[in-house]
Amino acid sequence: MITNPDRRLFLRGGRPLAIRPPWSLSEDDFVKRCNRCRDCCSHCPQGILAPDLLGFPRVNFSKGPCTFCGACAQHCTPQALVMDTAAPPWLHKAVFAKTCLNGQGIPCRTCGEQCDSNAIIFPPSPGGRILPQLVTADCTGCGACYAVCPVQAIDLLT
Ligand code: SF4
Ligand code: SF4
Ligand code: SF4
Structure with missing residues (x-):
């Protein structure tokens, strides 16, 4: 990461x-x-x-x-940024690294609590560890989850 x-x-x-x-x-x-x-x-x-x-x-x-x-x-005069409300503002999405606390057996849902789009879910897994998963279609790439992760396990990638 x-x-x-x-x-x-x-x-x-x-x-x-x-x-x-x-x-x-x-x-x-x-x-x-x-x-x-x-x-x-x-x-x-x-x-x-x-x-x-x-x-x-x-x-x-x-x-x-x-x-x-x-x-x-x-405010971009040379139009290197061109706002188009019919298109997504960018294509990057949140990704989670293996360093997520849940992978170490420490429960955490901080990123999910910050996501206004409810794009982060924590489905139960057979092994008992509940890892964050992204509902890709719902992630806007806003980055609200990025800074709140206590172990910097989140990045925004295309
Ligand atoms: S980037 Fe924004 S929309 Fe996507 S998972 Fe993080 S908080 Fe949710
Ligand atoms: S909050 Fe986002 S859309 Fe608004 S000025 Fe900053 S980068 Fe641009
Ligand atoms: S905030 Fe970080 S450690 Fe916590 S669930 Fe999300 S990715 Fe894992």
């Missing part, structure tokens, strides 16, 4: 793996259009957008979830 967001930038041959703001263009088109003005960062009421090491905005879910308010896209 990747726990340091900046580390993402250097994985996979230097391809940026940072999570871009919602409604961003594809990575190639995004970096062509984004002029690194940081207007999206300064207008995010959640304070979750900040420049990556190359100056392009990325989401830092350790600061909080995205509310999909649209302020970032509305």
Whole structure:
């Protein structure tokens, strides 16, 4: 699991793996259009957008979830972010690492309690350990589950 967001930038041959703001263009088109003005960062009421090491905005879910308010896209003059209410704002979903406390026999449902979409369920398993499972279709990728996990067992991936 990747726990340091900046580390993402250097994985996979230097391809940026940072999570871009919602409604961003594809990575190639995004970096062509984004002029690194940081207007999206300064207008995010959640304070979750900040420049990556190359100056392009990325989401830092350790600061909080995205509310999909649209302020970032509305202030993106070069249209590297294009809000389209008919399409999902992004495609990443929550994933759970094996370090989840439930896998160590320590009961925890913290992530599920934070998920307004009820996308995290804890079905009983034959072995008695109740691990979190994602209802993929219901996960918006908002990141509300990310920071609350006491063992950093959650990441947001496409
Ligand atoms: S949609 Fe709103 S909360 Fe989400 S990153 Fe953009 S400005 Fe921030
Ligand atoms: S990213 Fe948001 S919607 Fe998805 S499981 Fe986490 S809290 Fe729920
Ligand atoms: S918050 Fe973390 S440790 Fe707790 S159930 Fe969710 S993934 Fe597991």
